[in-house]
Amino acid sequence: MNQRPALSRRRLPWCTGTFAAIAALVAPAAAQVAAPAVPPASTQVPASPVPPAPVPVIPVPPVAPSVPLPTLSAVQRQQLATLIADDELAQGLRLTRRTDLDTLDSAAMVRAALDHARAVHAGRLMPEDFQKDWGVRPTTYDPLPAFAEAVSRDRLSSWLRSLPPPYQGYDTLVAGLARYRAIADKGGWGTLTATPAFGSRGADVARLRERLALEDPQAPSSGDTFDAALLEAVRRAQRRYGLNPAGQVGAQTLAALNVPVERRMRQIMANLERWRWLPPELDKKRVQVNIAAAVLTVFDGDEPVMSMRAVTGRPGNETPMLISKINSIVLNPPWNVPTSIATKELWPKEKASPGYLKRNGFRVIDTGNGGKRLQQSSEKSALGRYKFDFPNDFAVYLHDTPARSGFSRFDRLSSHGCVRLEKPADLARLMLRDTPEWPPETIDSTVAAGKTVRAAMATPVSVYLLYWTAFASPSGQVGFREDPYSWDARLAVSVERRSAVQVQVAAR
Template sequence: MMVFKLSPTLLTALAIAAPAVAQVPVTPPAPASTPIPLVQPQRPLPTLTAAQQRQLATLIANDEVAQGLSNKPRTDLDRLDAASLVRVALDHAIAVHSGRLMPSDFQRDWGIRPTAFDPLPGFADAVARDRLAAWVRSLPPPYQGYDTLVEGLGRYRRIAAAGGWPTLTVAPTYGSSGAAVARLRERLAIEDPELTGTGDRFDAALLEAVRRAQRRYGLNPAGQVGAQTLAALNVPVEQRVQQIMANLERWRWLPPTLDRRRVQVNIAAAVLTAFDGDRPIMSMRAVTGRPGNETPMLVSQISSIVINPPWNVPSSIATKELWPKERANPGYLKRNGFRVIETPDGGKRLQQASEQSALGRFKFDFPNDFAVYLHDTPARSGFSKFDRLASHGCVRLEKPEDLAKLLMATTPDWQPEAIDAAVAAGKTVRAKMAEPVSVYLLYWSAFAGADGQVGFREDPYGWDGKLAATVQRRSDAQALAAK
């Protein structure tokens, strides 16, 4: 399997986006594309030798657990007849390559769908050349981030098998001593191989271990063991395993290659990264959707940037938030730059002028079914927070002007001076990009760096548990169907 390297800085320090992949531009898959079903019965299947049958049964039993498709190793494969085992192998190939979910399992806001994959030609060739082990190794997504997360899954399962970790009830402080400090040291050492020293004193080595843990969990790395740090440390290891399984499944939904020029947003971490091939060239904080106004996962292309955009207020926001404010404080809408526009059906909608627009000075458009986009914002205080899930679903950007100039670098008419002049003029302008840039909105709540350390974020939308349970349920159903 091809492995594509990514800067350890991005994976370990930022841990914010899908890792680097081959620099082969492709068109993102249409949202409606879905994996093909199991191989049609009328297609001829290869015949296995007895030795191949035994080998294949062992390979699949081990790989299904290793790839996070199930927590329970299958024990029935060596009892299946050859034809049934071949069908199980082909189903396993689809699951590892493109995901275990069926089309009906996807929520609407899980807007990424895996590309179609037919495993039969590759499997038939592997049988003919007696290369089944190599075929199984070739199935997973070709990303280093996936591979390191698979390794992380094995590590956390070993931690679970050894009894997990202790629950912390007391938050010791730097310089203190006692049983609570010893318990904290024991807990941190289970995940952190860098932690050195022993004993019950909260020393400098333990302080740095606390800070490393806080960075892994996306918390303020101040070294103080507060309520948030305790809560993160007390998440059961079984839940961490479930998180990793869910994120492995999401990796399998990505296209075989990602476009060379691309923008990626990690929704759960609320961070945007711009890539040129396998190289991250810009990163910034973002504000993503609060629970209840989730930012969807999707793949699209940014083809234009609106400078000084007005804000056409979605009816849901107008109804829930703005009209009530006007009724409570007459004149609120006018004072904040909103215009009331009559609609053809006799209704009313709101538009906020560009001078006071909640979209700031830049709006990055890309076609999608969710009416979301990337944009500037005059509300800057949100970027200083570690918890930045606060929008209505769109993605607010810390440095939108920098991103606009980066994306327009290949557009002769929109070099930095022209962008500055358009912003200063204050008029709304749609600037078309000479080369569209792909955008990926992704939900990574567990990710592993090249050093093997797994970083976690909270599962703000509750998607991890549901997804991991669905993967396990589908795996159990497939095992039952094969008997």
Template sequence: MTAAAVAGQALAQAPAPQPIPTITPPAPTQPGPLAPVARAPVSLPTLSAAQARQLATLIADDEVAQGLRYTRRTDLDRLDGAALVRAALDHARAIRSGRLMAEDFQRDWGIRPPAYDPLPDFAAAVANDRLSAWVRALPPPYVGYDALVAGLARYRRIAADGGWPTIATAPTFGSRGAAVATLRARLAAEDPQVAKSGDTFDAALLDAVRRAQRRYGLNPVGTVGSQTIAALNVPVERRIRQIMANLERWRWLPPRLDQKRVQVNIAAAVLTAFDGDAPVMSMKAVTGRPGNETPMLISKINSIVINPPWNVPTSIATKELWPKERANPGYLKRNGFRVIDNGDGSKRLQQASERSALGRFKFDFPNDFAVYLHDTPAQSGFSRFDRLASHGCVRLEKPEELAKLLLKTTPEWQPDAIDAAVAAGKTVRARMAEPVTVYLLYWTAFASADGQVGFRDDPYGWDAKLAATIERRSQVQAQATT
């Protein structure tokens, strides 16, 4: 098994909320546009009649299996040889580098897949009559991706069988009746451990409710409350499209993995640090609330600011802090804010390090979104299951532990020196001897090796938009290649 596959397996099997997958970042902080789809290669290989029939079936099957289409394409077996070859090359690009084109990306989807030219491998597959092996080799080399493909197949089967029942009434532990039977049938649709028949809310069903709550990122108390009912009542068709969106995000990832990396799952609000192919640290995070979304991006953490002051973004100062000062004069001074004249008639706010909303540690990495990882004095936020509450930056539950891990190879910043700098209270920038790649990604569906899928809410509405774009782009590209 390759290092990439091992790492993907570690990601897929980690306890919920799952850590996110990893990538090697491109050189610029703002990714450039995707390479355009080649409309007509200079020299297309010629297919035999048998190869044409096989290729049409392979593509039609794979588009559905890999989540590029919700329904199966039916026109491939009517294409002439050249059109079918163009369709195969387009399919290969979509599986290897994602279905989206450059204009389909939102600005805060700050990641772009690398360009991929499928023609050389495809021509070799035609020449050696190995089209099936060529198609199988296209997907990203991650066990987590393969597990989600298996999960997609499971949810397609559930949909074909009629989906699952809707929970109208919340039964309680120890109760009996039709509401319990409905709950049992609903849980059994996703959970093979649940007995499909029975109308008693017994201990086994209580455990099943808790398993479902863990899969959905809810507090596993076993009580069927409003959040649990809402998660259970999401239609299977929407879950399928949610999986499709997350498969596309996997396809944006190149196969090389950095050995040392920090990963944040924005939707689950979890940070995981990796050393080699194993997770070595995990902690809760607080990520951006809807309206202040944390962007997806890739960068390098190159330094850690100890006792950082907070240079308040203009938007926060304008919308939140200046109004508080006007309503309650002296608010800014009491909370440690300095008013700084910019020299052009405007003013900005800075909060002193001893009162800073950034706490004692700020992890800097270049990006075009002005976001970073940081400590926070507001520790109560980490006790919540819903932790999307920041202005876009990522607050950390255990920033000191992360700082000491990342500075482990920097001789002048060993734990005693870090402790002394924190205690001194002065602002100091600790430059890392070995910068570490940071990935901020948005994962709302992930699967174990057996195809059991865990889901998170789609707080930013990105899943629905991405799934719709995948289907629309598949239609457009189908017309372009025929």
């Protein structure tokens, strides 16, 4: 892979700090997480790739070019053939190298270059490829003016390097993809079947060492004794995979280690694509939720200032990806129960145990058209004492919860789609810090009084609900999380297949 040199353009603030800042977003640090005495019983089995639906070659309606299409010299055409073939691999647009570029004439090469620029800068997907709950969409991008200038000034390499998203988090993931591609080129890794324990010896321990060393430069690669150094290497691997870092090689750890390298590469490719959907610049003061890792982090510039565990949507009740602004906080909020939850869960409980609704603080409200809805009073609200509102098309929000036990788990995807917070009071104080009428003591006294009050924020704060299952350190070492919604598999397949479609289009 061609290493990206330092660019003259400014790298935008998110993830421009150390790998610790990235880790704060995607997983709790070991020091912050009290590991349960026993690892979760369920085995983390990697999901199989989702069979792709056919992607037709959709004719693109003619659009008047913003500037005249340039004509390439023979040298430029050959240069672009090499640059694009290399960059498609480096940017995670293809798993295997493209071989048709050398056969393209000048006009076809121009089309291929413009298509590549759009794919790297704003993503490979077409609008119809986006799921409804993928609410983060790339902005419109026209690569022609900059490309035409690069052709006229013979600066195609510089133009190509300017295309990727301006985030260090993207750059480090590109470096991580290169590391995994190198591992794949050498044959990848085999399947481990044994679960050696600390103090054991033998061939199984040696194989475990070799496997860990492929991803972890600090891991001891030789020897047949499960010693303290190997124990720490196992714990580092468990942290990278979002598992309980107990050092025991159990079923979950074995399953994570046995994910094929090609699937890890596709996972990285999917996350690179999501980076391309982000706006050109993220707001400096922002709340970010990593849905897959169930972690919330507050950023001020490029520094994380608060991080906490969250509970996000279970598969089937997915938390959507979206960007919005938190504009108010409801203190002591009642819960207006969504019809789907009332129908599937609460009305059946009332039927099975008459009086259940009243005992749990629910009111039955006549909708006026013969229907009924449920509202849970603030005293017993499933939303707890704090609800963070932001406009969105999915009726989701951040909120407190009286069910605190869920935060002690490593697998925290169990909500109906909203995001439950471990430390909502701390977040409320931080969000209202610039609102003079809501000092901490007023917040506390209002909550204690139990009355429902909406606290409007003087300065709305951006909120990003994002789905990150792969992230990398500046050295290119990658951490992974499960793909609970199977979005990685769908997205990676779509990226590859759209790339294949564009090969056909460019050749026309």
